[in-house]
Amino acid sequence: MQYAFEIFYLALLAVIISFIIFFYIFSRKAPKKHDTDLKEGPTEADVKHGMHRNERNWLYFLLAVLLLGNLVTLSPLIPSANHGLWTQSTPVMTITIQVDNHHFIMSQQPITIPVGKVVEFVVVSHDVTYGFGVFRKDGTMVFQMQVVPEPYKNTLMWIFDQPGFYDVRSTEYSGPQNPLMYVPNAIQVEG
């Protein structure tokens, strides 16, 4: 997913940069005859409800992006939105992890998890704010959450779709010791 996203964003970037370059080139040229209507800006007649037609169309486009973007990204189509907002399944296991003095304290290591089943992580910090991030062996992130200290419990449901070993890191800065909060092979997904 990450790589597909990378391509999507680079394409978007290319569009923005190209637009500015072409805008620069063409705005240095004199307008063609039929373009001169708006040369002095929109007149009273061009403007309805305080907006010119072009501006209104642009506003509608932006509103459509806002609406569609929110509908899609909050929908069950996106796995993390599905897990967080739409799925009400009961976890097959709950894994509780304590964090104290810059150490993850786990009941077993590696934590063994079945593939394709809903599991719940409950992470509790006894001093400062940490992060709890699970990473694949190639360094890409599976998920993460902030670990707000007590009295709060930080919970997250997840389904691992690939067996193998996963690393855990603190994804939030918790002091200069934070880079040491790395537990390789902390989780083993079986199945």
Added chain:
Amino acid sequence: MLNEDERKILTLRFVVVSLVFLGLGGVEGTMMRGRVDNLDTPLLGLDPQHFYAMLTAHPFVLIYGFAYMAVMGAFYFLVPFVLGRDIYSKKAANASFLLMIAGVMTVWTTTFITHYAPLYTLYWPLPVAVTAVGWNPVSILPFGVGMILIFAAVLAFFFNMFATIFLPLRPKASSQPKPAFVARELVVTAFNVDKLRAKIRRVPDYASKVFTFPVFVVGVFRGCVDTTINAVIMGGVGVLLSTYGIAYLLPSMALSPTLIDPLIYKNVFWWGLDMIADGNVLMFTAATWYLIVPLLLTRKLYGENVVRSVILADLLVSMGVWGHHMMADTPQPLGLLIEGQIVTWGELVTMGLTMFAVLMTLWLARPVKYTAPLKYVLVSIMGYGIGGTAGIIQANYAVNRYFHNTQWIVGIHAHVQLLIGLGLTIFAAIYALFPMLTGKQLSERLADVQLILWTVGGLVMGLSMGLAGVVGMLRRMLYINGLGPFQPYMNAALVGAVILASGYAVFLVNIIRTVGFKTILSIFYAPHKEFQ
């Protein structure tokens, strides 16, 4: 009272100091890039505590030392210039100058000497976690005092801006409105209550009172509303840290960190901190575009009435955007997470309309003869386009699960938006103001070279960091056992940082060869001889 020449000197002082802070922040930034890249040289081989202390000072130096001081300097000249009146208080203007330097230097010195490193995020109770993290307890108080000084400077500036815009000059005539009346009008117009009243009372052809001000001034006062809230909240955090700092120094005055709820604190903190993004970054930028572009093209801003409404409507958006910083906090109420996403996407509409107005103004002025400020504005729009869309993408519940605290946030969103969006807007203002302030013209050719180096450097650095974030590289993280798959991205980011720094060097050369180093120094000790 300040005459125009004194205002010019005041502005030049702000600008020169801001550029010194930009250089300082840039050197630190490059050193940190080298450390992240695990370059083991005597200069770059920072130990983690020193690295994080530098990372703590970095945003304070660049946001407040560079960006705020440049903005303050520019507006101290431009607002009176546009309104045709004097700055309300000379004392407040000088106080904001001195307090800001003192504040930034106090924060910087504290982190440099004590290696105190809670980062700018200051998540509770990290800044006061002496036992858990091992801070030197003596460092908390001066850091808190530094923050108080910075935000006192910001408040002195905003008081002066509000007063210059809305209050009658002293000594005032008896028929002039009282400050309380002006303050009430300010709040009423800022929140669009007057428009609502007019609609209910069916007042035809209603125009808001602030519509009588030039659109640039509306943008300035509107940005000041957000940034005042920012200063109050962040100054409050400074007071909180100072109080705990004193408690650590006086054992009889024990204060437990658990007195503060970490989640409520985080919400209030981000609510206040994000106001700077809306006020300083977006609104002041928009105001500067609205002034520079029509002024240089000698034509009206396109869709000015819409722009004025957008400026005011955006205030409502800015009140609700902080939630996008909390999306990885699972104890946060779900409603606030969703609200944070939807409202943040509202920025797409307000900023989109802002850019549209500026681009249409340019387009209708074809054939445009691009001078340095116009080129800088155009490329800064590109910076906001890239950084802004990255911000919208990350500010959603689903994607944030992967992007939160990765290099994506700090690279493509923060650095591209700040360096290319805000940075180039500030440079555009400097290029536009320079002839008015000094009577001399900066080299257009060097301005072009700087623009290319700065933009390419900023893009290469920001994109390399951001794409490393896409594949999982965390921000604020030292990979002390090696960067692994992130190494190529970080090498490219370091190259980008060096190109960026060379753009800054070209700018300094341009300034120094135009006015001379001696002249620059003279504005601090013998200003009257040089620029009058």
